[in-house]
Amino acid sequence: xxxxxxxxxxxxxxxxxxxxxxxxxxxxxxxxxxxxxxxxxxxxxxxxxxxxxxxxxxxxxxxxxxxxxxxxxxxxxxxxxxxxxxxxxxxxxxxxxxxxxxxxxxxxxxxxxxxxxxxxxxxxxxxxxxxxxxxxxxxxxxxxxxxxxxxxxxxxxxxxxxxxxxxxxxxxxxxxxxxxxxxxxxxxxxxxxxxxxxxxxxxxxxxxxxxxxxxxxxxxxxxxxxxxxxxxxxxxxxxxxxxxxxxxxxxxxxxxxxxxxxxxxxxxxxxxxxxxxxxx
Amino acid sequence: xxxxxxxxxxxxxxxxxxxxxxxxxxxxxxxxxxxxxxxxxxxxxxxxxxxxxxxxxxxxxxxxxxxxxxxxxxxxxxxxxxxxxxxxxxxxxxxxxxxxxxxxxxxxxxxxxxxxxxxxxxxxxxxxxxxxxxxxxxxxxxxxxxxxxxxxxxxxxxxxxxxxxxxxxxxxxxxxxxxxxxxxxxxxxxxxxxxxxxxxxxxxxxxxxxxxxxxxxxxxxxxxxxxxxxxxxxxxxxxxxxxxxxxxxxxxxxxxxxxxxxxxxxxxxxxxxxxxxxxxxxxxxxxxxxxxxxxxxxxxxxxxxxxxxxxxxxxxxxxxxxxxxxxxxxxxxxxxxxxxxxxxxxxxxxxxxxxxxxxxxxxxxxxxxxxxxxxxxxxxxxxxxxxxxxxxxxxxxxxxxxxxxxxxxxxxxxxxxxxxxxxxxxxxxxxxxxxxxxx
Numbered sequence: 170x171x172x173x174x175x176x177x178x179x180x181x182x183x184x185x186x187x188x189x190x191x192x193x194x195x196x197x198x199x200x201x202x203x204x205x206x207x208x209x210x211x212x213x214x215x216x217x218x219x220x221x222x223x224x225x226x227x228x229x230x231x232x233x234x235x236x237x238x239x240x241x242x243x244x245x246x247x248x249x250x251x252x253x254x255x256x257x258x259x260x261x262x263x264x265x266x267x268x269x270x271x272x273x274x275x276x277x278x279x280x281x282x283x284x285x286x287x288x289x290x291x292x293x294x295x296x297x298x299x300x301x302x303x304x305x306x307x308x309x310x311x312x313x314x315x316x317x318x319x320x321x322x323x324x325x326x327x328x329x330x331x332x333x334x335x336x337x338x339x340x341x342x343x344x345x346x347x348x349x350x351x352x353x354x355x356x357x358x359x360x361x362x363x364x365x366x367x368x369x370x371x372x373x374x375x376x377x378x379x380x381x382x383x384x385x386x387x388x389x390x391x392x393x394x395x396x397x398x399x400x401x402x403x404x405x406x407x408x409x410x411x412x413x414x415x416x417x418x419x420x421x422x423x424x425x426x427x428x429x430x431x432x433x434x435x436x437x438x439x440x441x442x443x444x445x446x447x448x449x
Numbered sequence: 450x451x452x453x454x455x456x457x458x459x460x461x462x463x464x465x466x467x468x469x470x471x472x473x474x475x476x477x478x479x480x481x482x483x484x485x486x487x488x489x490x491x492x493x494x495x496x497x498x499x500x501x502x503x504x505x506x507x508x509x510x511x512x513x514x515x516x517x518x519x520x521x522x523x524x525x526x527x528x529x530x531x532x533x534x535x536x537x538x539x540x541x542x543x544x545x546x547x548x549x550x551x552x553x554x555x556x557x558x559x560x561x562x563x564x565x566x567x568x569x570x571x572x573x574x575x576x577x578x579x580x581x582x583x584x585x586x587x588x589x590x591x592x593x594x595x596x597x598x599x600x601x602x603x604x605x606x607x608x609x610x611x612x613x614x615x616x617x618x619x620x621x622x623x624x625x626x627x628x629x630x631x632x633x634x635x636x637x638x639x640x641x642x643x644x645x646x647x648x649x650x651x652x653x654x655x656x657x658x659x660x661x662x663x664x665x666x667x668x669x670x671x672x673x674x675x676x677x678x679x680x681x682x683x684x685x686x687x688x689x690x691x692x693x694x695x696x697x698x699x700x701x702x703x704x705x706x707x708x709x710x711x712x713x714x715x716x717x718x719x720x721x722x723x724x725x726x727x728x729x730x731x732x733x734x735x736x737x738x739x740x741x742x743x744x745x746x747x748x749x750x751x752x753x754x755x756x757x758x759x760x761x762x763x764x765x766x767x768x769x770x771x772x773x774x775x776x777x778x779x780x781x782x783x784x785x786x787x788x789x790x791x792x793x794x795x796x797x798x799x800x801x802x803x804x805x806x807x808x809x810x811x812x813x814x815x816x817x818x819x820x821x822x823x824x825x826x827x828x829x830x831x832x833x834x835x836x837x838x839x840x841x842x843x844x845x846x847x848x849x850x851x852x853x854x855x856x857x858x859x860x861x862x863x864x865x866x867x868x869x870x871x872x873x874x875x876x877x878x879x880x881x882x883x884x885x886x887x888x
Contacts, residue, residue, distance in 0.1 A: 321719055421540070422710020426710070433703065436692065440693055440696050
C-alpha cells in the first residue's frame, strides 16, 4: 500500500511543480461563484444579468468576436430554453440578434449594406479595426472579451477585481492623463511613484475608466444593481463566454470518475486473485 | 522474441497463418508468455502507462487535426472553434493538451525508475539509448504542439527556444532560418511545426517498437537488479503483469481525468488564451512545466552559447550514463551512498523546475539582501539554479563514475525468489496448481 501511495505522491509532486511568479499586482479578491467546485453550475439568471451589463456597458468598447448570437441560446447559455433545443429557433436570441446591425454585402448589387443580425452572426466589433479602437481609447486597445476569463491569472475573480478595484491613487503617485490606477492591474507603477521606493503601491495603470456605477444597468429581474452586483454578474457571464461547455465537462467528469474508480476496484480485486498464490 | 516459442496454433486458420506470417506467435510470445521477474513493483507499470498515453495522444491528435487550421491568422480561432462548435471538441482538446503533461509525468517516473534500479546498465545500454531517443522526440513534439494554438506563450516561447539554436557559431543562423522558414517566427514556422508535430509521434511509435524489442531481448530488470536464474524467478506476462499494469493504468487515468474534467487549464499558462501578437512580449515567458528544469540550467549560465551547451549537455549526460556509471551493482537498493545522492538528485530536479518558473532575480528568501556575485544577489533564483545545475552535472559526471570506488555495496540476494519477498503467497504454490488457468 505504501508503495502505491508513494507512486501517487511522486506523480502529484511533479504536477505541483510549476508555480508562476505573478507581477506586482494584488491577488484577485476572494469571491464565490455558483460555478466554482466540481459540481458548480452557471446561474442562468446571473448570466442574463451579466449579458445585460455586457450589452449596455462593455460592448461599447470591447468585442467578443468568438461568440455567435446562437451561443446565447445553447444548453447552459444565458437564454437557453428547453422548448427550443435548436438555439436558432429561440425567440429571445432572435430578438437579441436582430437588435444589432451587421455589415454585409448585398448579393444583388454588391453594395456594402447594414442588415439586422441573425442567430448565426458573430457579435460585431464596436470598432471597424484596431487603429479605430485605439484612436477612440487614448491609444489603448480594449481586449476582446471572448476568452478573457481564461486569459488572466485568477480568471473571473480577476475580472471582478479589476471592475470593483478602482481606488483613489495613494498620495505620491502621479497618474498619467487618461490612465486610472487599479491595484489589481498587472504592471509596475514605480516610475510614477514619488514616495518611499521600498513601498511602491501594487498594481498598474489601466486606460479603462471605472465602467460601472450603482444603478447604471436596470436588471429585468429586479435584482439590486450595485457596482458589486454588476461586476459579479458580468464576470460570471464572461466565464460562461470563455468556457460555455463547463457544465457538460463537469457532468461527464463525474460519470467518468465513477466508472474509473469502479474499474480500478475490479482490477485490484482481479490483481489480488491472480497473484494470490505467487509471492512477489 | 527470445528463447523458445511455446505458441501452439489452435485451429486450421491460425495454423495456416502461422506458417505464412507468424504474427499471432509474435504477439503470444511478447504479451502472453513473455517471462517477467516476479518481484516487479509499481514503478515498473509506467512502461505500459506510456504506451497508453502515446495511443491517446495519437488518436486525439488525429481528430484535432481534422478541425485545426495551421495558419497564423486562423489557428487561434480554429482551436476555439474546436472548443465551442465541434462535438465534444472540448473533451478531445483538453484530453490532448493535458495528455502531454501526463505523458511527461509518466516518462519522468519511468526514467527515474531506470536510474534508481540501474536499468541502463549492461546488457540494457541500447534499450536505454532508445529510451533517450524517445524522450528527445517527445520534447520536440511537445514543444511544437504547444506552438500550434498560436497564443502569446506559443509564439514567444517559439521565439525564445528557436533563437537558442542561433547561439551556435557558423551553423546557428542557418538552423534558425530553416526552422522558421524565413527570418522570424511566422506563418511558415507554424506550418512546418504542424507538419512535424504530426510526423514525430509516428517516429516515436517506431522507436517504441525498437525499445520494446530491445526489452524483450534482454528481459526486464527488477528491483533487486539480480538476473533471473530459473523459472522460479519469473512469471508469465499474462495474466500477472497485465493485471498489475492494468490496475496501475486505471489509477493513472483517474489522476488524468481529474485534470481533464476539473482543472483543464491548471497546467497551462493563462497568456496562451491571448492570441499571438509579435509586437507585445509577455512580461514573463515560461515554457511548459516539463521543460522548466532545462530552462533553469540554460539561464543559470550568463553566456548564451554556454547556456545552450549546458542545456543540451544535461540531456547528453543521459545518453552517456551507461558508460559513466562504474558500479557493478545495478540496484541502488544495495548502494547505500548512491541511494542518498539519487534522492538529492530528485530534489534538485524539482528545485530546478521551480527556478525555471521564477524570474532569475527574484529572491528565494523574501526580503533578504546579501552580496552580489556575478551581477546577481546570492539570494536569487539564478544562484539557486546555478547551485542546483552544478549538482545535476556532478551527479552524472563525478558521482556516477567515482562513488563506486568508495562505496561498500550491501549484499544482494543470490536469486530473485530466494529472499523473503515483501508479499508472500496467501496459499502455498502446491495447493493450487496454475491459478491463471482457473476462473
